[in-house]
Amino acid sequence: MQIDKSYFTLPEILERWQITEADLIYLAENDKLRLSVRVFGVPMEFGDIEEDERGEPYKVPWEQSYHSGLLDLHARDVFQLFRCGEVHLESFRAPKADYATTWGDAKPVLVMIGDLLLRRDERDRFEIETGFSPGGQPMEEATFIHSADYLEVRCNGCRFKLGPIQAEVVRALHEAAQAGVPWQNGKAILSRAGSKSLRMADVFKSQKDWRHLIRSDRRGGYRLNLD
Structure with missing residues (x-):
């Protein structure tokens, strides 16, 4: 356990x-x-x-x-x-x-x-900032790690410092990926995160590389870019 x-x-x-x-x-x-x-x-x-x-x-x-x-x-x-x-x-x-x-x-x-x-x-802050991973080896580019509150994440070689709503979106998408249902309706995810905007691009406009973190199917579905 x-x-x-x-x-x-x-x-x-x-x-x-x-x-x-x-x-x-x-x-x-x-x-x-x-x-x-x-x-x-x-x-x-x-x-x-x-x-x-x-x-x-x-x-x-x-x-x-x-x-x-x-x-x-x-x-x-x-x-x-x-x-x-x-x-x-x-x-x-x-x-x-x-x-x-x-x-x-x-x-x-x-x-x-x-x-x-x-x-x-x-521990999480240090690993995210340095790209250090369990086992002492630098993380591979596709590795996704996050702080306990998801306010800091690293994905595909990019480090992100997120706002509270952005962090809740990433948390929800990560939990969905772990549950085996990575693609989620963007508007539903944003609504549950407490966002006033229901456009993912608006919510993440402060993150210039956000598309390295979140992938769109161009039909309203979104998932973490884990592969």
């Missing part, structure tokens, strides 16, 4: 990509790959960083809570971690905040190498 995970251990990633630990460390230290750690009940403050009239940055906190979940590490802390074996951290990255720090009387979080994880969406 295959478990649908939201994060992975580093040994799982090394096996998937067939790279050395030294290569993975290089990617993380140079901020090409963002590693994470799981915490439980840590007092954390999340917020944004804005500038005052003089251009000086200041923090605008919008949440203080006892956080359980993943926190992302700064590249500088990954560098120290792999050299010292452990680090005590007060500052982290967070996907939806400009900063994330411990607050109150909270002690710094002890992070050891074995604690490191990689978010699923970070």
Whole structure:
């Protein structure tokens, strides 16, 4: 049985990509790959960083809570971690905040190498941007991969950053292809995706290479261009 995970251990990633630990460390230290750690009940403050009239940055906190979940590490802390074996951290990255720090009387979080994880969406982002595939080999041109939310996909050598409605269309066409019925009525797909326009060309006009992603039968039917 295959478990649908939201994060992975580093040994799982090394096996998937067939790279050395030294290569993975290089990617993380140079901020090409963002590693994470799981915490439980840590007092954390999340917020944004804005500038005052003089251009000086200041923090605008919008949440203080006892956080359980993943926190992302700064590249500088990954560098120290792999050299010292452990680090005590007060500052982290967070996907939806400009900063994330411990607050109150909270002690710094002890992070050891074995604690490191990689978010699923970070794994998907890296594979899409680099064309890297499971097994460590560059993807063949016809390979289709996507992020969990379908906002980023790669197909036929082209990388696409999609809007929400575009992503829902691609998701629906991909699910149809997996179900063995790749050709779908375009208007029905667009309607279910919440599009005001029922013309595929209008919805994807911001994607100049969209026909490398979606194929038309010129009779109102559409499918992903997977072969």
